[in-house]
Amino acid sequence: MKLLFLVSFLLCSVCFSQKKQADLEKVITKDFTLEFDSNYFSRIDAYDKLVMLFIKNPQNGYVESLRISVEDVSKYKKMDLEYFSEIKENLLKDEYKILSKTKGELNGNKYIDFSFGKTTLIENNKSEFKNLERLYFHKSKIYKIFFGSSEKSYEKHLPKIQQVLESFRMK
Numbered sequence: 001m002k003l004l005f006l007v008s009f010l011l012c013s014v015c016f017s018q019k020k021q022a023d024l025e026k027v028i029t030k031d032f033t034l035e036f037d038s039n040y041f042s043r044i045d046a047y048d049k050l051v052m053l054f055i056k057n058p059q060n061g062y063v064e065s066l067r068i069s070v071e072d073v074s075k076y077k078k079m080d081l082e083y084f085s086e087i088k089e090n091l092l093k094d095e096y097k098i099l100s101k102t103k104g105e106l107n108g109n110k111y112i113d114f115s116f117g118k119t120t121l122i123e124n125n126k127s128e129f130k131n132l133e134r135l136y137f138h139k140s141k142i143y144k145i146f147f148g149s150s151e152k153s154y155e156k157h158l159p160k161i162q163q164v165l166e167s168f169r170m171k
Contacts, residue, residue, distance in 0.1 A: 027051055031070045032143065035167040040160050041066070053164065055149075055157055062127070064149040066161060068168075074140035081137035085112040088135065092116050096131075109170060111136045117151060130154040132161070138170045 025038040029051065036043070041053040049071070055064040073079040085101070092098055096116040103112050117130045128151035136143035145168065147161050 027068075029070075031141065031171055032068065033167075033169045033171070034068065034164055036066075036164050037160060041164075055160075058150075058153070062129075062150045062153075064153060064157060065147075066164060067144075067146045067148075069144050069146075071142045071144070072140065073142050079137070079140070079142075081110060081112060081135060084137060084142050085114075085135055088114065088133070099130075106166065107169060109136055109138060128152075132158075134165060136170060143168075143170060 023037055023039050024035045025043065027034050027036070027043070027045075029049075031049070034051075036053055040056060042056055044052045044054070046052065049069055051068045053066040053068075055066075058064045073084070089098065089101065092114060096118045099115040099117055101112065101114055103110065105111070112135045114133045114135075115131070116133075117128065119126060119128045121127070130149055130151040132147040134145040136145075145165060147157070149157055
């Protein structure tokens with residue numbers, strides 16, 4: 001009886017893990033790959049340099065999404081991750097409140113994360129937004145991964161965003 005229970009448990013575990021794997025959709029472009037939960041996001045490709053992942057069933061009527069884009073900066077001889085992040089920081093300061101700037105490394109590639117927010121009035125209603133942008137520099141290209149959300153939903157979506165960020169690979 002115990003053996004039958006154990007076999008049933010293992011069989012259910014295998015089926016469940018295969019179901020989980022089936023829910024992951026892979027994005028493959030000439031510049032990068034990543035995976036996302038197709039039950040959580042819907043995908044739109046715009047050329048080979050831009051992929052949009054929209055969070056399904058957003059709250060508060062705000063379109064919450066993850067945008068992955070690649071920009072060739074080879075014509076700028078001084079360009080590297082630090083230099084680009086300084087430019088980005090100066091541009092952000094004009095319109096947003098920078099909440100944090102952190103450096104990290106994933107799969108041997110260095111990145112810089114910006115967390116920033118903004119409060120706006122939309123139809124006389126105060127709306128607060130929070131964003132995360134991760135920057136990579138690889139082979140004379142800037143890779144930008146931007147997550148935009150209402151401040152209320154930001155923390156709720158962050159674990160799914162982190163899964164996508166951890167799956168990101170540059171070619």
